[in-house]
Amino acid sequence: MGDFILDTVSSRAPASISIAELRAEHYESGFGIFHATPRLSWRFAATSVRDWRQTSYEVVVTRQGQSESFHVSSNTSSLVAWPSTPLTSRETAHVRVRATGTDGSTTDWAELTLEAALLKRSDWTAELIGGPPQPVDQPKKPFRLRRAFTYSGDAETTRLYATAHGLYEVEINGQRVGDHVLAPGWQSYRHRLHYQTYDVTPLLRPGHNVIGVYLGEGWFAGRLGRPGTSNIWGDRLGFLGQLEVDGRVVCKTDADWEVLTEGPVLNSEIYNGEEFDSRLVDLEWSASGVSTYVVHAAILPFPSAELIAPETPPVRRLTEIQPQQIITTPSGKTVLDFGQNLAGWLRVNIDIPGTDKDTVVIRHAEVLEHGELGTRPLRTAKATATIHLGGPTCGYEPRFTFYGFRYAEVTGYVEVKLTDFSAVVISSDLRRTGSFECSHDLVNKLHENTVWSMRGNFVSVPTDCPQRDERLGWSGDLQVFAPTASFLYDTAAFVGGWLRDLAADQHDLKGIVPNVVPSVPMPPNDNERRPMAAWGDATVITPWDLYQFFGDATFLRKQWDSIVQWLDCGVPRDAHGFYSTETPQFGDWLDPRSPPALPGHTPTDPYLVANAYLVHVTERAAQIAALLNETEAAQRYGSDARRLRARFRSEYVTPSGRLSSDTQTAYVLALHMDLYDSPAELSTARHRLDWLTRWEAFKINTGFCGTPHILPALAKVDMLPTAYRMLQERDSPSWLYPVTMGATTIWERWNSMLPDGSINPGQMTSFNHYALGSVCHFLHAHVAGLSAEEPGWTRALVRPRPGGTVRWARASHDSPIGLYSVSWKAEDEMAMATFVTIPPNGSAHIVLPGIDVVVGSGEHVFETEWHPDPEWPPQVIQGAQGKPVEAVFVP
Known part of the structure; x- marks a missing residue:
């Protein structure tokens, strides 16, 4: 059968080009932006129109009743320069954009209203206030602040600007302000403090008004790490708020605010959970007047950090899940099974019956072990909600904590019904951009589990897990997962903001990149602040990944000083410029052959891993420097990379191409990072990787460093x-083993749960860790065949590579340009049909058997030959001694 391209557009009615969305910088809306000259971007809606390219665009900016029009000849539709003069604090501007194509057609106008936040520190006249001092060595008890004020009722706009040292919730006249939870989120509070802007116009009433604030310790002062460090950023909780009417301050935090030290939330800690006393509920506390007995607020030092209105979407309630079943455990406990491991909490949907002497206790866990709640992996985290009865409980949900769980054990309430509780799923509310599906159901579940793990761990910062006494922003996890994350969701603001915290904390450590960001000291060894390859290299690799996905070179520019500090000061080097062996390395962390109690003791030399990464990031730094016109640095890092590469080859590569560590990870890194010189060496590496994979019966033998790259490396060398x-593969260790065990998220260990239903004996065992979900990059880019060929997806690469028993796959990505989608199906007649949709102003490089073309926008169909592999499945290599390996393949 010959290869040909089938045009499916000619028979259709003419289609138009439209702009799907107009945005400013990386904000989810134009409200409360922290940029005086925000760049503008617009994505085009999918269309069947072929080869439409933008040649120019028009921008109309209306400010204070006056309009300015700008016409720009450019094909750029992403992150174009602000055409007008800078915005000032609180200023509103209405923006309209339309684009014109090479064919002369013009889109309709896309519109966006921008409103600047408080752009200058001097815009703040409020003071940081708090309550009486609390014991430093104990969890901080939540408390409330309140103030009455008057409002004339004739304003056009009313805005509340708010932040806290701790976590806060605001109510006005008894109504909750905004839909954020766990505000202001988690940052490196010494350097960067996020504040939020709220439109509170609907909540105000003419005359007397009351504003109330509930404060909890959150990440700011609460215990973090294991065994735990408290008061990392301070030991006094404080709130900073400024309510303005048409730009005039009518209420601000000062010493006249009232402090209410007693309230229904008795305790609330990130790790241990929340204690709630329904008998102390007062529904009118933020709606009525101020009491006659007044404890005035304390004035605290004004935040030293930069006050920022972040681009990062806030943490919100995303959805609710009802329990699937009620389980009675062998010991007689009542457990709710929600059918999905998640991050969030339970909401009580009823008034739980009981007296003021009764208490309901809810314990949370990710798994059951032999029928009972599996709490051992929580380590010292109690993850418990305690509810004292005797008052209203309907609608109760925690304010200042969250849990990672699928199962909830309820004691103190006997007649539990499925409708009594709902699981509230929380996450940073990122825009979903990517999808994937194929003909293999277990692979689809693997992909779905990855999405759920990302959702459960992208809570203000990218954490490792949401359940135990950790929940920290491990840089190595994000470094390996960022390409998958950025395909699935718009991570530009979220990861970009986290990188700014990385750079700030790194500066305090004199160039060392902290392994958890925000930086958390964890004595006695404080490994989290030791320089670690792959983890610290997030400062080089991750901004590059963001640049590839979003086309925004400012990620590289903002991170440049951090890159230089890491390579010049942070990496501990020996006399040859390699990693010093005096500094321990994590290496290929959690290789499945590592002992449960020693996850870093892997068969792959940790310094081979570290130095492979060092060569790679030095080469990348030279590339970034050239792009940023840092000429001297580009030359220096280029020279360093060549020298280090030669040293790596001398140290670890034999003349024939074998590596000193004869492991899957070693060959994967050498192939991924192009550390071989000759075809003969590549042939040796290919043979060894093939042999090692088949010798292990296709089971995975890589950890955090090798896992993201092993399948792409195999594809790269035509395996x-x-x-x-x-x-x-379905047997442990493999990606599908957890799926067959009923996993609904990605596990930390390949065998977090053993086949007999026992939890892995290692004390570090999580059932919600996204790092190993980095395999989804292979699903997106190779199985479905969709990836970015040029930064910002101005050109996509469409190269589906069918294999195994997968007979169809599809994927889509809503890029900065617009929606790309690929769908292919291998037919019984030995033909494969591939359907591709390309957005206006985009293009795609199509690579299929017999086809290598670049096409423009529209819908395209390609039909090519396809032949199943006659030697499928590949065979296991069996040893000469002992019992033969069982090599039955289950498709």
């Missing part, structure tokens, strides 16, 4: 059947 065979 696609081996890659698919490894992907489809």
Whole structure:
């Protein structure tokens, strides 16, 4: 059968080009932006129109009743320069954009209203206030602040600007302000403090008004790490708020605010959970007047950090899940099974019956172990909600904590019904951009589990897990997962903001990149602040990944000083410029052959891993420097990379191409990072990786460093059947083993749960860790065949590579340009049909058997030959001694 392109557009009615969305910088809306000259971007809606390219655009900016029009000849539709003069604090501007194509057609106008936040520190006249001092060595008890004020009722706009040292919730006249939870989020509070802007116009009434604030310790002063450090950023909780009417301050935090030290939330800690006394509920506390007995607020030092209105979307309630079943455990406990491991909490939907002497206790866990709640992996985190009865409980949900759980054990309430509780799912509210599906149901579940793990761990910062006494922003986890994350969601603001915290904390450590960001000291060894390859290299690799996905070179510019500090000061080097062996390394963390109690003791030399990364990031730094016109640095890092590469080859590579560590991870890194010189060496590496994979019966033997790259590396050296065979393996250790065990998220260990239903004996065992979900990059880019070929997706690469028993796949990505989608199906007649949709102003490089073309926008159909692999499945290599390996392949 010949290869041909089938045009499906000619028979259709003419289609138009439209702009799907207009945005400013990376904000989810134009409200409360922290940029005086915000760049503008617009994505185009999908269309069948072929080869439409923008040649120019018009921008109309209306400010204070006056309009300015700008016409720009450019094909750029993402992050274009602000055309007008800078905005001032609180200023509103209405923006309209339309684009014109090479064919002369013009889109309709897309519109966006921008409102600047408080852009200058001097705009703040409020003071940071708090309550009486609390014991430093104990959890901080939540308390409330309140103030009455008057409002004339004739304003056009009323805005509340608010932040806290701790976590806060605001109410006005008894109504909750905004839909944020866990505000202001978690940042490196010494350097950067996020504040939020709220439109509170609907909540105000003419005359007397009351504003109330509830404060909890949150991440600011609460225990973090294990065994735990408290008061990392301070030991006094404080609130900073400024309510303005048409730009005039009518209420601000000062010493006249009232402090209410007693309230229904008796305790609330990130790790341990919340204690709630329904008998102390007062529904009118933020709606009525101020009491006659007044404890005035204390004035605290004004925040030293930069006050920022972040681009990052806030943490919100995303959805609710009802319990699937009620389980009675062997010991007689009542457990709710929500059917999905998640991050969030329970909401009580009823008034739980009981007296003021009764208490309901809810314990949370991710799994059951032999029928009972599996709490051992929580370590010292109690993850418990305690509810004292005798008052209203309907609608109760925690304010200042969250849990990672699928199961909730309820004691103190006997007649539990499925409708009594709902699980509230929380996450940073990122825009979903990517999808994937294929003909293999277990692979689809693997992908779905990855999405849930990302959702459960992208809570203000990218954490490792949401359940135990950790929940920290491990840089190594994000470094390996960022390409997958940025395909699935718009991570530009979220990861970009986290990188700014990384750079700020790194500066305090004199160039060392902290392994958790925000930086948390964890004595006695404080490994989290030791320089670690792959973890610290997030400062080089991750901004580059963001640049590839979003086309925004400012990620590289803002991170440049951090890159230089890391390579010049942070990396501990020996006399040859390699990693010093005096500094321990994590290496290929959690290789499945590591002992449960020693996850860093892997068969792959940790310094081979570290130095491979060092060569790679030094080369990348030279590339970034050239892009940023840092000429001297580009030359210096280029020279360093060549020298280090030669040293790596001398140290670890034999003349024939074998590596000193004869492991999957070693060969994967050498192939991924292009550390081989000759075809003969590549042939040796290919042979060894193939042999090692088949010798292990296609089970995975890589940890955090090797796992993201093993399937792409196999595909890179034309061992696609081996890659698919490894992907489809079901026995432990493999990606599909947890799926067969009922996992609904990605596990930290390949065998977090053993086949007999026992939890892995290692004390570090989580059932919600997204790092190993980095395999989804292979699903997106190779199985479905959709990836970015040029930064910002101005050109996509469409190269589906069928294999294994997968007979169809589809994926989409809503890029900065617009929606790209690919769908392919291999037919019984030995033909494969591939459907591609390309957004206006975009293009795609199509690589299929017999086809290598670049096409423009529209819908395209390609039909090519396809032949199943006659040698599928690849065979296991069996040893000469002992019992033969069981090598039955289950598709």
